[in-house]
Amino acid sequence: xxxxxxxxxxxxxxxxxxxxxxxxxxxxxxxxxxxxxxxxxxxxxxxxxxxxxxxxxxxxxxxxxxxxxxxxxxxxxxxxxxxxxxxxxxxxxxxxxxxxxxxxxxxxxxxxxxxxxxxxxxxxxxxxxxxxxxxxxxxxxxxxxxxxxxxxxxxxxxxxxxxxxxxxxxxxxxxxxxxxxxxxxxxxxxxxxxxxxxxxxxxxxxxxxxxxxxxxxxxxxxxxxxxxxxxxxxxxxxxxxxxxxxxxxxxxxxxxx
Amino acid sequence: xxxxxxxxxxxxxxxxxxxxxxxxxxxxxxxxxxxxxxxxxxxxxxxxxxxxxxxxxxxxxxxxxxxxxxxxxxxxxxxxxxxxxxxxxxxxxxxxxxxxxxxxxxxxxxxxxxxxxxxxxxxxxxxxxxxxxxxxxxxxxxxxxxxxxxxxxxxxxxxxxxxxxxxxxxxxxxxxxxxxxxxxxxxxxxxxxxxxxxxxxxxxxxxxxxxxxxxxxxxxxxxxxxxxxxxxxxxxxxxxxxxxxxxxxxxxxxxxxxxxxxxxxxxxxxxxxxxxxxxxxxxxxxxxxxxxxxxxxxxxxxxxxxxxxxxxxxxxxxxxxxxxxxxxxxxxxxxxxxxxxxxxxxxxx
Numbered sequence: 001x002x003x004x005x006x007x008x009x010x011x012x013x014x015x016x017x018x019x020x021x022x023x024x025x026x027x028x029x030x031x032x033x034x035x036x037x038x039x040x041x042x043x044x045x046x047x048x049x050x051x052x053x054x055x056x057x058x059x060x061x062x063x064x065x066x067x068x069x070x071x072x073x074x075x076x077x078x079x080x081x082x083x084x085x086x087x088x089x090x091x092x093x094x095x096x097x098x099x100x101x102x103x104x105x106x107x108x109x110x111x112x113x114x115x116x117x118x119x120x121x122x123x124x125x126x127x128x129x130x131x132x133x134x135x136x137x138x139x140x141x142x143x144x145x146x147x148x149x150x151x152x153x154x155x156x157x158x159x160x161x162x163x164x165x166x167x168x169x170x171x172x173x174x175x176x177x178x179x180x181x182x183x184x185x186x187x188x189x190x191x192x193x194x195x196x197x198x199x200x201x202x203x204x205x206x207x208x209x210x211x212x213x214x215x216x217x218x219x220x221x222x223x224x225x226x227x228x229x230x231x232x233x234x235x236x237x238x239x240x241x242x243x244x245x246x247x248x249x250x251x252x253x254x255x256x257x
Numbered sequence: 258x259x260x261x262x263x264x265x266x267x268x269x270x271x272x273x274x275x276x277x278x279x280x281x282x283x284x285x286x287x288x289x290x291x292x293x294x295x296x297x298x299x300x301x302x303x304x305x306x307x308x309x310x311x312x313x314x315x316x317x318x319x320x321x322x323x324x325x326x327x328x329x330x331x332x333x334x335x336x337x338x339x340x341x342x343x344x345x346x347x348x349x350x351x352x353x354x355x356x357x358x359x360x361x362x363x364x365x366x367x368x369x370x371x372x373x374x375x376x377x378x379x380x381x382x383x384x385x386x387x388x389x390x391x392x393x394x395x396x397x398x399x400x401x402x403x404x405x406x407x408x409x410x411x412x413x414x415x416x417x418x419x420x421x422x423x424x425x426x427x428x429x430x431x432x433x434x435x436x437x438x439x440x441x442x443x444x445x446x447x448x449x450x451x452x453x454x455x456x457x458x459x460x461x462x463x464x465x466x467x468x469x470x471x472x473x474x475x476x477x478x479x480x481x482x483x484x485x486x487x488x489x490x491x492x493x494x495x496x497x498x499x500x501x502x503x504x505x506x507x508x509x510x511x512x513x514x515x516x517x518x519x520x521x522x523x524x525x526x527x528x529x530x531x532x533x534x535x536x537x538x539x540x541x542x543x544x545x546x547x548x549x550x551x552x553x554x555x556x557x558x559x560x561x562x563x564x565x566x567x568x569x570x571x572x573x574x575x576x577x578x579x580x581x582x583x584x585x586x587x588x589x590x591x592x593x594x595x596x597x598x599x600x601x602x603x604x605x606x
Binding site (some may be wrong): 076079 | 487
């Protein structure tokens, strides 16, 4: 599903958080959002999900304005995993994933076998099968993060928005998550902190002070000059002979050695 | 799906549902029966059965008119109103805890009951509205006003969990002070005594017309809650997460808060501000049936109803020859329950 945003913006108490962002993400693309802290990545994702009531601009899903759809219709097309999710309810791991079926069932329909199968698959996709009975309060940050992603998958969306999905994850699960995401047949937009992870995206958008200052294939966008200006680091590229990939090593520009 | 497998797949959850449904109704009927049998005046079972057979079953033999008066016009409406109030208050607490994501949310602690009391007192003794609006309508306006004020105050203070509870305390104090002011200003000594007794929670004056108000209100509230069980589940991770799961947050919140305000207002206008039911019952049910609202809603309504009937029986029998206000009984049980919740919450990470 194609995701098009025009002139997205949000001002809160006179402060501009996101300013005039245009995006056009074709179906099936994995799009990375990078930028320093406070550059507006999370807010942009919330705007794309249609969750900011005071936001300006328009989001279209396959040409249909998100504002013309009900929340339920949006949730069937688009799933969003926020950065911090907490609950004090005594939910089990499986209960959390089952929440993903909310847009597909109503108060009267029982939770049928088809829904059970989808929940099973989603838990399997993030490697949480067999942990369904564990109480949420006993799970680690990484396990919770993976469950939220499974919950989003259970929504059976065509667009997936992820806010720093690799946060809290150990290195093994970071890599398996990125592999999972890149193989998903859906449009994915994810905010990332690790620029090396962003190198694996089809395209990357660089956010700075609420604006999208660059957008394109990672190698074209993450240039030494831009790393210096936006992220205040000097990046030297290293070559991995094993798979021919280039990766960054960073040095802080503010420090003098 | 073939015809051969379809009935099996569908029948299993339904059969369980029927078991729970019948079990619940049986428990409720048993509690109502106990409420009718037990009381200040001991009546043998046979005479109670006589009256019930005459009234419900249309049995020809006429029951003793005094027995009939006690059982049919005094204990029965009282017990039914207690059940409706218990269910309504427990559901109100459950809904508030789910929506505002706060374990201590309850119509009593958030000042909604205090607002309803103020509204009811204003209509009763000050004649506000000139008789055009009933006591329940006055209570509804008071409850809505209190809820709005507390929600606004909590948001202005930063919108956190403890801010809401503190705002609830401020709201309760303000509305209780207003109630006392109205009483001091306009009520004569006898009215004041009556109102003070009612404020503590009292079912003594309850008659059949009150059942006609409390019963439908509790059933309406229950139906609204039932319709939104999945939405309340989706609120587990907050309103924003509920919205991204496809819940129309503003409409659902408006419907549920409306139901809470209505139930609280009607129950308070009938029996006074009764505390702790809305707080303790939903938490006790979470221990028993888990966090899913599809189970929590019926379980809380049932447990609330049974708890209130039991509290009413206790209030009639605790001191012989005297009826203790039911609010005193629920507080005697509820306050330790409240303490247990506080201690239990501390242990959670």
